[in-house]
Amino acid sequence: MREFELIRKFFQHEQADLLLEEKAQASVVLGIGDDCALLQIPTSKQLAISVDTLVADVHFPADAKPDDIAERALRTNLSDLAAMGAEPLWFTLALTLPKNSEYLSEEWLRGFSRGLFRTANQYEIVLVGGDTTSGPFSITIQAMGAVDSQYALRRDGASVGDFICVTNYLGDGAAALAVIQNGLQLDETHEHYLRERFYRPTPRLAEVNLLRSIASSALDISDGLVADLNHICEASDVGAVIDVENLPLSPALLALNDVHQARTWVLSGGDDYELCFTVPPEKMPELAMLIAQEKINATVVGEIISGSGVRCELDGETYELDSLGYQHF
Template sequence: MREFELIREFFQREQADLLLEDKAQASVILGIGDDCALLQIPANQQLATSVDTLVADVHFPADAKPEDIAERALRTNLSDLAAMGAEPLWFTLALTLPKSSNYVSEEWLRGFSRGLFRAANKYEIVLVGGDTTSGPLSITIQVMGAVESHHAMRRDGASIGDFVCVTNSLGDGAAALAVMQNRLALNADHEHYLRERFYRPTPRLIESGLLKGIASAALDISDGLVADLNHICEASDLGAVIDVENLPLSPALLAVGDLQQARTWALSGGDDYELCFTVSPEKMPELAMLIAQEKINATVVGEIVAGVGVQCELEGEAYELTAQGYQHF
């Protein structure tokens, strides 16, 4: 199948079947099929955009189901929009496919397309263009969204005394990888939960919408809490202390039976795609109200302090990490 036939069959036609809200559709003046897409940014909003490449056997197992690969690729990119408090609008896809493999089969492409548009429909984001080429299997997705002018959550707003918080639980992504690599065996329910967390992480778009005006700084946790919190510290020219005892761990992670390993995965395992954010003492009552109303699941895990870098403590004593986080190079 030629490139443009492939695009029409598995992406343009599938896109036409989506039922997205009027706002997302109306913002696309011209979508797939021309040299460029023509897009209308909503009034009084700024464009937020991010791009990531996922490579087979680096960011996902090459033999994974194509539906799972596609959902993971889009959802992890949407997490970047959530980190900034942006609402998803559009995305582009560049798909590199090996020539001599089952990846170019119609069955694989149909499965990939099905997973991709299932996630796109759930999060109401429109595919507006992209590219296909041959080479080692990799997926590049650029997501674009809108955020009210001057209301984006950034990394450089933390202050001394701010609380460090995270959404939901940490360490599940690393534990899932251990399961898939046969380094960890749990019961079927826990393993299913962990695989879902790996292939279908939830971009915390609802939570980020609630945190705008409360969080002083924010980002998503992709490389591990310590490594990513360090980005907030560097941008804000401050340090942070994490209370290891307060790390939120899921029942599946606790079922590992090795608390030190579970904590290591929570601190430096990566692939969680939760939000890490800071909140001033003055704003903490607002966050506490959201937690009490069960509108957001968040835990205080530390504090912003004077200094440089991220330190970990357990019961008042320094807690030494064996790994600092995922390294891309």
């Protein structure tokens, strides 16, 4: 199949959802099919852009189902928009596929396209362009959104005394990899839960809508809590202490009956795509109210302190880590 036939058949004509068509008509002046897309940025908004490359057998198993791969690829990019407090608008896709491989079959491409647009429709984001080429299997997605400048959640806003919070549960991404790659045995319910968390992480876009006026800084957790929280510390010129006792563990992790392993996955495992955010003391009653009303699932796991770096403590003693987080190189 030739490049432009592939694009037309599996990507250009798949966005038939009425809601996305209406959104595209309002913001996409020119979409797929030309040298560039022409996009209309919403009035009084700033453009938020993030790009990630996912490499087969590094960021996902190459033999995974094509719709699982596509959903993971787009959802992890949407998580970056959520971390900035941005509304998803558009994305581009660069797909590199090996010649004469199963990935060029109509069955595989149809599955990939189905998963991609299922997620795009769910989060109301429009595909506006991209590229296809031959080579080692990889996927690059650039996600774009709009954010009000006064509510953009950056990494450099944390201050001494702020509380450190995270959404939902942590450690599930690393536990899922242990299931997928290393054959970790769990009961069917917990294994299914972890696989869903890996292939279909939830971009915390709904939660960030509630946090824009509360949080002082934020990012998404992709490399492990310690490594990613350290990015906030470096950008804000502060330090942090994590109370290991307070780390939120899912029922699937608790079922392992290995608390140390579960905490290791939380602190340095990565692939969770939950939010880590800081909240000034005076804003904590607002967060507590949202939690009490079950509008957000969040846990206080530490505090911003003076100094630098991230320290972990358990019962007042230093908690040593075997790894500081995922390293890209």
